[in-house]
Structures are given as C-alpha cells and as structure tokens.
Amino acid sequence: MSTDDLVLRLLERFRDEEVEYVLVGGQAVRLNGFLRATEDVDVLLKATRDNGERVKRAMSFLEASQEIDPAWFEPQSGDVENIRVADDLTVDLLFAANGETYESMQPFVRELLVLGVTVRVLNIDGLLRSKTDYREKDVLDKQVLRRIKERLDH
Amino acid sequence: MRVIGPNKHRSEIELDPVQAYRRGQVLDRMLRSAIPAHTRGVYRGTADTFARMDEARMIEAARKINAR
Numbered sequence: 001m002s003t004d005d006l007v008l009r010l011l012e013r014f015r016d017e018e019v020e021y022v023l024v025g026g027q028a029v030r031l032n033g034f035l036r037a038t039e040d041v042d043v044l045l046k047a048t049r050d051n052g053e054r055v056k057r058a059m060s061f062l063e064a065s066q067e068i069d070p071a072w073f074e075p076q077s078g079d080v081e082n083i084r085v086a087d088d089l090t091v092d093l094l095f096a097a098n099g100e101t102y103e104s105m106q107p108f109v110r111e112l113l114v115l116g117v118t119v120r121v122l123n124i125d126g127l128l129r130s131k132t133d134y135r136e137k138d139v140l141d142k143q144v145l146r147r148i149k150e151r152l153d154h
Numbered sequence: 155m156r157v158i159g160p161n162k163h164r165s166e167i168e169l170d171p172v173q174a175y176r177r178g179q180v181l182d183r184m185l186r187s188a189i190p191a192h193t194r195g196v197y198r199g200t201a202d203t204f205a206r207m208d209e210a211r212m213i214e215a216a217r218k219i220n221a222r
Contacts, residue, residue, distance in 0.1 A: 030174050038178070
C-alpha cells in the first residue's frame with residue numbers, strides 16, 4: 001500500500017525498512033484519545049548506526065533526509081542530541097524523551113492499524129512517562145491523558 | 155452549559171484511533187495555516203533547543219495574528 005498522507009507514508013516506510021521506532025509526541029497523544037493539533041511527527045528510536053541507515057532509507061521520499069548521517073544514531077552520553085528533518089513533513093528523530101529511551105519504553109508500546117498502516121505507538125502509561133512536568137504543553141497532555149485513562153479503567 | 159448547533163465533533167476526547175487520526179489531520183492543517191513553516195533542512199540539538207525553537211515560532215505567529 002502507498003499513501004499520499006505523509007505521516008502514514010513515513011510510518012509505512014518505517015515498517016517496510018524495519019526501523020526500530022515508536023511513535024511519541026502529539027501524534028501518539030492523539031491516537032490515545034486526546035484530539036489536539038500538532039505540527040510534526042516525533043519518533044523515539046533505537047540508537048544504533050544500523051537503525052540510522054534504515055531511517056535514512058525509509059525517509060528518502062523527503063529530500064532533506066539525504067543530509068542525515070547514520071553516525072548521528074550511535075549511542076550518546078551526556079546531553080542527548082536529537083535530529084529534526086524539516087521538509088514537506090517535519091520529523092523529530094528522538095533518542096530520549098524525558099529521560100526515557102526506546103528500550104525503556106518497550107513495555108508501553110502498542111500496535112494500531114490506522115487506515116491500513118500498522119503503527120507502533122506509546123500507550124497512555126508510556127506517554128505519561130515521556131512528558132515533562134514543566135513544559136505547558138506536556139502538563140496539559142498529562143492532565144487529559146490521565147482523564148482518559150481513568151475513564152478507560154472504570 | 156448548552157451547546158448550540160450540531161455537536162457531533164466537539165469533544166477533545168476521541169477514543170477511536172482512526173477517527174482521532176482523521177480529525178487530527180484537519181486540526182493540523184488549520185495549525186499549519188497559522189504558523190510559519192520550518193526552514194527546510196536537517197538540524198541536531200537537544201530537546202530543550204528544539205523546544206525553544208518551537209516556542210519562538212509560536213510567539214512569532216501569535217504576534218502576526220495579533221497585529222492584524
């Protein structure tokens with residue numbers, strides 16, 4: 001399947017190239033029930049050079065992605081540097097989200113089928129861990145996600 | 155509170171992921187029309203750096219909207 005929807009196209013390409021990723025951020029918040037606008041796609045990635053090669057191949061339909069260097073995907077220490085690809089779609093390639101990594105988030109990954117594309121996305125518990133307590137946007141996300149979780153639990 | 159008019163799509167909670175995705179795409183288009191586009195390219199930076207960049211763009215957009 002191929003789609004004109006750039007977000008789904010990206011996630012479809014990630015699946016085809018076997019990128020080790022999980023969708024986080026606004027798109028994930030939305031798929032878990034809080035309908036809010038977002039201007040980009042945030043993905044949390046396994047930090048390996050191989051995964052970087054796969055990401056670069058998967059994103060080849062976005063011209064700017066050709067500037068990606070897979071060496072940037074090697075594990076880092078200290079302040080982690082993420083990657084932003086700004087093109088027809090803006091994609092933030094993250095190696096940490098509020099201190100959590102691809103590996104630490106595995107218990108919180110769910111798979112959803114969205115318009116024919118399988119999407120690996122954080123569940124509500126994972127999203128609550130990925131959000132800070134100081135960014136206004138994060139605080140609002142957490143409030144609403146907790147409300148949704150309560151509703152689903154009862 | 156009484157909602158006037160059709161209220162089928164007023165809730166901010168949408169538990170069907172496909173519906174949430176579709177309705178979210180509409181919101182995203184509205185957002186994109188109100189804020190300046192990212193400058194194309196590839197950037198590296200910490201989460202705080204990107205947050206500051208995003209905040210600066212939002213403030214710029216708010217200034218433009220309020221100057222009308």
